[in-house]
Amino acid sequence: MFFSKSFIPILKNNPSEAKIKSHQLMLRVGMIKQSSAGIYSWLPLGFKVMKKIEQIVREEQDRVGVQEILMPTIQSSEIWKESGRYEDYGEEMLRIKDRQNREMLYGPTNEELVTEIFRSSFKSYKSLPQLLYHIQWKFRDELRPRFGIMRCREFYMKDAYSFDLTDDDAIFSYNKFFLSYLKTFKRLNLSAIPMAADTGPIGGNLSHEFIILADTGESKIYTDKRIFDVDSSKTILDKESLGVLRKQYEKFYSVTDEKFNKDEFEKSVAEEYRVNTKGIEVGHIFYFGDKYSKPMNAAVDFNGKKEFVKMGSYGIGVSRLVGAIIEAKYNDTDGIMKWPMSVTPYDCAIIPMINKNDKSNLEKSIKVHEFLKSKNIETIIDDTDENISAKIKKFNLIGIPYQLIIGSKSEGNLYEFKEVDGETQKLKVEDICSQIIKAKQN
Amino acid sequence: MFFSKSFIPILKNNPSEAKIKSHQLMLRVGMIKQSSAGIYSWLPLGFKVMKKIEQIVREEQDRVGVQEILMPTIQSSEIWKESGRYEDYGEEMLRIKDRQNREMLYGPTNEELVTEIFRSSFKSYKSLPQLLYHIQWKFRDELRPRFGIMRCREFYMKDAYSFDLTDDDAIFSYNKFFLSYLKTFKRLNLSAIPMAADTGPIGGNLSHEFIILADTGESKIYTDKRIFDVDSSKTILDKESLGVLRKQYEKFYSVTDEKFNKDEFEKSVAEEYRVNTKGIEVGHIFYFGDKYSKPMNAAVDFNGKKEFVKMGSYGIGVSRLVGAIIEAKYNDTDGIMKWPMSVTPYDCAIIPMINKNDKSNLEKSIKVHEFLKSKNIETIIDDTDENISAKIKKFNLIGIPYQLIIGSKSEGNLYEFKEVDGETQKLKVEDICSQIIKAKQN
Numbered sequence: 073m074f075f076s077k078s079f080i081p082i083l084k085n086n087p088s089e090a091k092i093k094s095h096q097l098m099l100r101v102g103m104i105k106q107s108s109a110g111i112y113s114w115l116p117l118g119f120k121v122m123k124k125i126e127q128i129v130r131e132e133q134d135r136v137g138v139q140e141i142l143m144p145t146i147q148s149s150e151i152w153k154e155s156g157r158y159e160d161y162g163e164e165m166l167r168i169k170d171r172q173n174r175e176m177l178y179g180p181t182n183e184e185l186v187t188e189i190f191r192s193s194f195k196s197y198k199s200l201p202q203l204l205y206h207i208q209w210k211f212r213d214e215l216r217p218r219f220g221i222m223r224c225r226e227f228y229m230k231d232a233y234s235f236d237l238t239d240d241d242a243i244f245s246y247n248k249f250f251l252s253y254l255k256t257f258k259r260l261n262l263s264a265i266p267m268a269a270d271t272g273p274i275g276g277n278l279s280h281e282f283i284i285l286a287d288t289g290e291s292k293i294y295t296d297k298r299i300f301d302v303d304s305s306k307t308i309l310d311k312e313s314l315g316v317l318r319k320q321y322e323k324f325y326s327v328t329d330e331k332f333n334k335d336e337f338e339k340s341v342a343e344e345y346r347v348n349t350k351g352i353e354v355g356h357i358f359y360f361g362d363k364y365s366k367p368m369n370a371a372v373d374f375n376g377k378k379e380f381v382k383m384g385s386y387g388i389g390v391s392r393l394v395g396a397i398i399e400a401k402y403n404d405t406d407g408i409m410k411w412p413m414s415v416t417p418y419d420c421a422i423i424p425m426i427n428k429n430d431k432s433n434l435e436k437s438i439k440v441h442e443f444l445k446s447k448n449i450e451t452i453i454d455d456t457d458e459n460i461s462a463k464i465k466k467f468n469l470i471g472i473p474y475q476l477i478i479g480s481k482s483e484g485n486l487y488e489f490k491e492v493d494g495e496t497q498k499l500k501v502e503d504i505c506s507q508i509i510k511a512k513q514n
Numbered sequence: 515m516f517f518s519k520s521f522i523p524i525l526k527n528n529p530s531e532a533k534i535k536s537h538q539l540m541l542r543v544g545m546i547k548q549s550s551a552g553i554y555s556w557l558p559l560g561f562k563v564m565k566k567i568e569q570i571v572r573e574e575q576d577r578v579g580v581q582e583i584l585m586p587t588i589q590s591s592e593i594w595k596e597s598g599r600y601e602d603y604g605e606e607m608l609r610i611k612d613r614q615n616r617e618m619l620y621g622p623t624n625e626e627l628v629t630e631i632f633r634s635s636f637k638s639y640k641s642l643p644q645l646l647y648h649i650q651w652k653f654r655d656e657l658r659p660r661f662g663i664m665r666c667r668e669f670y671m672k673d674a675y676s677f678d679l680t681d682d683d684a685i686f687s688y689n690k691f692f693l694s695y696l697k698t699f700k701r702l703n704l705s706a707i708p709m710a711a712d713t714g715p716i717g718g719n720l721s722h723e724f725i726i727l728a729d730t731g732e733s734k735i736y737t738d739k740r741i742f743d744v745d746s747s748k749t750i751l752d753k754e755s756l757g758v759l760r761k762q763y764e765k766f767y768s769v770t771d772e773k774f775n776k777d778e779f780e781k782s783v784a785e786e787y788r789v790n791t792k793g794i795e796v797g798h799i800f801y802f803g804d805k806y807s808k809p810m811n812a813a814v815d816f817n818g819k820k821e822f823v824k825m826g827s828y829g830i831g832v833s834r835l836v837g838a839i840i841e842a843k844y845n846d847t848d849g850i851m852k853w854p855m856s857v858t859p860y861d862c863a864i865i866p867m868i869n870k871n872d873k874s875n876l877e878k879s880i881k882v883h884e885f886l887k888s889k890n891i892e893t894i895i896d897d898t899d900e901n902i903s904a905k906i907k908k909f910n911l912i913g914i915p916y917q918l919i920i921g922s923k924s925e926g927n928l929y930e931f932k933e934v935d936g937e938t939q940k941l942k943v944e945d946i947c948s949q950i951i952k953a954k955q956n
Contacts, residue, residue, distance in 0.1 A: 141558055
């Protein structure tokens with residue numbers, strides 16, 4: 073891909089309306105474009121990152137045996153009246169009247185709809201457990217949308233729902249998601265910690281938020297720094313193993329401000345281990361038993377007895393994660409962003425110095441691009457006529473993890489090569505290739 | 515995947531509300547579930563097919579150099595007022611007031627929004643051409659939604675848009691999509707023919723619909739049967755080669771009823787070649803020059819002169835294609851559906867005969883499943899306790915192209931194996947494997 077032909081509209085300066093660094097960067101390098109208050113279009117650079125995040129989320133859902141479905145964005149108000157939440161949701165719910173004057177709404181969440189799907193599909197306990205997820209656009213009519221895609225109105229989420237016969241089975245399902253979330257965030261190169269959390273309008277009495285540390289986070293968090301060392305790599309999809317993992321986390325005090333209690337914090341965590349900082353919520357899981365299945369009559373037959381199914385729900389903000397990764401990885405003092413290899417829009421930027429009368433560096437770039445492509449390495453060639461330092465500065469912001477510079481300092485078959493935040497090395501293209509492949513495998 | 519644990523709610527009979535065979539089949543085998551009038555949820559079986567179609571559409575867009583973006587579902591009315599279409603669209607547009615009383619709408623199409631994105635991103639002709647696409651949910655508030663996902667309200671579409679400096683360049687872009695559409699439908703195992711069509715509310719004076727023949731189609735079509743023999747396999751992405759392809763198609767009379775003229779038809783097509791039948795629209799491409807760029811002031815600088823960009827738009831109904839493929843491939847007299855290998859939810863159904871006291875066939879099934887999985891062949895095992903003929907009947911409807919039956923007639927290492935609409939063979943698992951792999955490659 074040539075930079076001059078790609079749809080990457082770069083701004084010269086940080087847009088004044090953006091207050092946090094992810095919002096600034098995403099507008100600056102043309103990842104998104106606002107179309108109206110709290111509603112954004114995703115341009116190719118932003119879209120590529122979001123799609124890669126989506127795919128990792130999907131793979132980790134599939135791995136724990138969750139089946140993918142897709143519910144629509146527009147729902148009927150009727151099921152929300154059944155659960156009793158139609159009024160509760162207030163003005164954040166985007167309410168719509170269709171041409172027949174029916175009351176519809178743009179789904180802010182899907183507990184009601186998925187319960188309706190379950191109850192009309194299965195009647196026997198033999199079909200349990202059922203774990204379902206979907207990845208779909210949702211809408212919350214925020215009074216003051218802000219921080220770009222971090223607190224916007226139309227956003228992209230993975231929602232999952234579990235249906236079980238007993239509380240015990242349901243906790244097993246809950247714990248599968250607990251593990252799956254840890255694995256998902258790890259693949260995104262984020263240290264997310266699970267924290268006991270309030271359940272809010274979803275309901276229930278068991279809930280964890282997954283939080284990554286970031287100064288710009290909206291949640292205050294209180295925890296024990298040893299929680300970062302809990303190792304889930306050996307946990308398997310087995311009731312006992314998952315139970316052990318949950319217990320390992322619960323040994324450490326770890327809450328958001330809604331659940332914070334100063335005395336308890338100070339009693340449970342020795343001063344040297346206390347962490348009191350801010351974080352960004354990237355996932356949230358809930359267990360709420362029969363809160364929806366009972367009013368909506370979602371039950372199965374169990375040896376002649378009617379049992380309301382026990383449900384949980386499990387969310388990951390896919391579009392929000394794009395911003396959260398920037399908050400965690402962007403050094404805005406030095407103007408350097410570095411995408412994790414697993415979600416970067418391109419693996420390597422090829423940056424040739426181009427003179428009007430000498431296209432030889434551009435030709436070299438194309439050859440290097442072809443070679444790397446043959447090894448499944450995605451590159452973008454900056455074929456514009458900007459000077460080399462402007463190009464490098466631009467790619468420092470775009471955040472592609474590797475830069476290959478073809479300029480006056482290229483000697484023979486050695487190229488200047490660097491990690492975006494690292495030192496320049498002089499390497500042969502084969503060595504560049506193996507370095508990138510190694511990084512992709514981690 | 516075990517059938518008993520998968521979310522595939524089968525109905526015993528055809529649902530009475532469904533009038534056409536795709537609608538009947540999709541409800542019957544649990545591919546979709548209606549959530550309100552003209553709005554559907556996609557259950558795992560339907561979702562898998564739609565995702566595979568989406569991926570083929572995406573790959574064929576990428577192949578002709580179109581860049582993927584994603585525009586939101588909810589748009590501001592302001593840009594529609596600029597183009598003058600806010601009133602034109604009438605009641606099919608789902609109009610929404612948000613909590614601040616702003617006039618919003620659920621996008622029925624995206625010419626305005628993409629024009630706004632272009633005009634605020636690029637100012638120089640050097641950035642042209644730009645070809646952009648997105649795959650997103652759209653909404654048309656049909657007065658009478660019907661035929662399941664064939665004429666519903668919330669539907670999934672690929673829309674692409676081209677931006678060029680001159681009419682000549684724009685026709686080159688148009689022709690790239692023309693070729694890309696032929697290749698897309700071919701990979702879906704559909705014979706789609708391009709037909710001169712009216713432009714309707716999109717506007718412009720050049721337009722083709724891509725139509726597949728089906729008795730249940732809503733479009734009447736008039737064409738020359740020799741049009742099916744036009745060969746695009748040697749056409750390359752070059753102005754001249756694409757022009758030649760267009761001319762080959764234009765040699766044959768081929769229109770929908772809106773453009774039909776009896777005298778012309780009879781004059782141009784000898785009686786033996788006349789085709790007068792019904793079809794389903796699966797794609798539609800438009801060239802409309804500066805219809806949107808002029809009122810919305812989307813222009814580039816070309817050597818000091820302001821030029822309004824020349825635009826086209828290009829749609830494929832991704833969700834509709836699921837139904838269109840069923841209309842084309844489902845033999846409802848015999849109760850046999852057969853998905854093309856490129857989009858089938860599973861490659862092969864493993865159907866064991868299971869007795870209460872003898873699970874040996876189930877164990878064999880799992881072994882065969884593991885072997886086929888190691889060769890990248892996706893299977894589903896019917897582990898239910900239905901009798902074997904009920905199982906086969908069910909899988910005839912589900913439409914997985916191959917069935918491997920493990921029953922009383924299995925001898926030694928030979929299995930009963932058949933295409934869903936073919937004769938039973940007795941084969942070793944290795945031979946079954948190579949037969950499926952061969953079919954996947956076609």
